[in-house]
Amino acid sequence: MLTSAATSNNKPVFKNRESITMNSTYNFSVVRILRRNQGLTLNELAARSGITYATLENVETNKAAPSLKTLDSIAGGLGITTGKLITMSENQIVQRRKAEFVTDEYNEKTNPGAENCRIANFNNVKMFRVQAQKGDKVNVPQFHGNCNEMCYVYSGCIDLTVSGETYRLNPDDCILFDGVLDHTYEQIETGEYATVHIPKDVYSLKNLLVQADEQEVDQVT
Numbered sequence: 372m373l374t375s376a377a378t379s380n381n382k383p384v385f386k387n388r389e390s391i392t393m394n395s396t397y398n399f400s401v402v403r404i405l406r407r408n409q410g411l412t413l414n415e416l417a418a419r420s421g422i423t424y425a426t427l428e429n430v431e432t433n434k435a436a437p438s439l440k441t442l443d444s445i446a447g448g449l450g451i452t453t454g455k456l457i458t459m460s461e462n463q464i465v466q467r468r469k470a471e472f473v474t475d476e477y478n479e480k481t482n483p484g485a486e487n488c489r490i491a492n493f494n495n496v497k498m499f500r501v502q503a504q505k506g507d508k509v510n511v512p513q514f515h516g517n518c519n520e521m522c523y524v525y526s527g528c529i530d531l532t533v534s535g536e537t538y539r540l541n542p543d544d545c546i547l548f549d550g551v552l553d554h555t556y557e558q559i560e561t562g563e564y565a566t567v568h569i570p571k572d573v574y575s576l577k578n579l580l581v582q583a584d585e586q587e588v589d590q591v592t
Contacts (some may be wrong), residue, residue, distance in 0.1 A: 397460045403431040405449050405459075420448030466493055470500050484509030484556070497568040503527075503558040510555040518568040520550035527562015531555070540564070 406416045417427045422444050429435045430445065437445075439453070446456040468491040484507060489500040495516060501509060522531065524540045531538045531546060533554040538546060542562075548554070550568055 397433075397436075397457075399430045399433055399437065399460050401459045402427075402445060402449075402456070405451075405456075406431075409449065416445070416448050420444040468493060470498065482511040482513050485511050485514075488514075490514070495568075495570040495572070499566045499568075500563070501556070501566065502563045503556075503561070505558055505561045507558045508555055512553075515550050515568065517571050518550040519547060519571060520554075520566055520568055521545065521547045522556075522564055522566045525563040525565065527558065527564075528560040529562070529564060530557045530559055532557070 406413070411419070413424055413427055413431075417424045420427065422441060426437075426441060427445065430437045430441065442456055443453045446453040449456070470489040470491040473485050473488050473490055484501075484503065487501050487503045487507060487509060488511065491498045495518070497514065497518075499514075503509065522540065523545050524542050526542055528542075529540050531540055531554060533548050534552045539559075540546060556564070
């Protein structure tokens with residue numbers, strides 16, 4: 372088992388130099404991405420990290436399981452913490468879903484507008500494509516868990532009412548709000564928009580996929 376202890380300068384000292392126990396799936400090719408983002412060659416990062424070119428190349432190509440000492444050195448060369456590097460390398464997966472129209476279980480009386488929604492469901496993360504006609508309303512509380520909601524308007528115009536406050540959204544407008552709050556989308560002009568339900572629990576996102584200027588939306592007066 373790998374253990375560490377803190378020195379007086381709070382830098383971890385690893386007592387066991389063995390390779391990481393692979394209880395999870397790791398993809399250390401993320402090191403290459405981070406290196407290239409900083410404009411570094413293999414030789415330059417190896418020199419910064421105090422390791423050999425061959426060791427760094429083996430890590431980037433997943434040819435060998437690196438020790439914590441090696442990861443600590445590489446993280447230092449990249450200017451990030453070892454924990455962050457390991458987290459970025461863990462469970463890097465790609466998931467693909469086909470958005471489909473919602474099933475009959477979502478009663479239109481309690482979830483008005485559900486028939487206009489296609490949904491791609493990634494466990495607790497949901498993405499909706501909504502195509503609606505002028506005058507249509509979408510209010511689907513059954514879709515919501517403890518999440519934040521983001522909306523992006525592709526075409527047309529909608530009024531989004533959140534807890535009594537109404538926001539006019541036009542093409543390319545985006546808005547982010549607490550999805551737990553009562554809210555309704557009303558189509559002012561026929562069009563299309565997408566919404567994403569993002570769990571507030573960060574562990575839901577981590578388990579799913581381990582990988583600014585603010586623009587205001589005019590409030591309808």
